[in-house]
Amino acid sequence: MSRRSGRGADRLDFDRKAKSHLAFLPAPDARPGLFAEKFNDIELLCMRKRENGPDWDRLFEIAAAQDGYFSVDQAQSVGISRPNLQAHLHRGHVLRPRRGVYRLVRYPVSDHEELAEIWLQSDQEGVFSHETALSLYDLSDVLPARIHITLPTSWRRRRQPDGAVVHYAEVPPEDRDWFGAVPVTSVRRTLRACATGGL
Structure with missing residues (x-):
């Protein structure tokens, strides 16, 4: 990243704006309290920039x-x-x-990264299930050819995550567990879903 990119560039641009405001400040003796009012306006701009700028x-x-x-x-x-x-x-x-x-780019590579990609593409509403959940729990010796995810029924008319087998159902909190950064159906729900699907 160049020296003037990111936060540095944002701060540099803001400093220039602040200096332009300072040029119009009245003399301290122009009217009691006027200088303080103008200075407070600039400080408020600074606070807004810090609060609303890229973090x-x-x-x-x-x-x-x-x-x-x-x-x-x-x-x-x-x-x-x-x-x-x-x-x-x-x-x-x-x-x-x-x-x-x-x-x-510089974040360390980890296993099952594709799960995080698909989960984010589902707006964090999906839960990994069926064959994928079986594999994550080490309950199957067969590696699934595709990733299975269960989405809420409200997703039926929305664009599906790329490259995933999508199932539609509501998954309550008690039927969810976590595998690293992503949610996965519980063992009980996974076994029931696979049995129902004839897997």
Whole structure:
């Protein structure tokens, strides 16, 4: 990243704006309290910039909990716009393995990363199930050819995650467990789903 990119560039642009405001400040003796009012306006601008500007530290925290991946919505939630993401994609700082999903280039590679990609593409509403869950629990010697995920029934008319076998059903909290960064159906629900499906 260049020295003037990211937060440094944001801060540099803001400093220039702040100096332009300082040029219009009245003399301290122009009217009692007027100088303080103008200074407080500039400080308020500073606070807004810090609060609303891109927060790459927070994005890293989010991605670190998801095997280095994050979604466009998660980036935007911390003040990082789509154009900003595109700029970092072109500079090679992030990757875009799937529609709407990005990965930090320097984040260590881990097993089952594709699960995080698909889960983020499902807006974190999917739960890995069926043959995929069997494999994650080491309850099957057969590696599934494709990844199975169960989505809420409200997803029937929405675009499915790329490259996944999608099942539609509601999965309550008591039927869920976690495998690393992603949710998976519980052992009991997994066995029942596979038996029903004739697996």
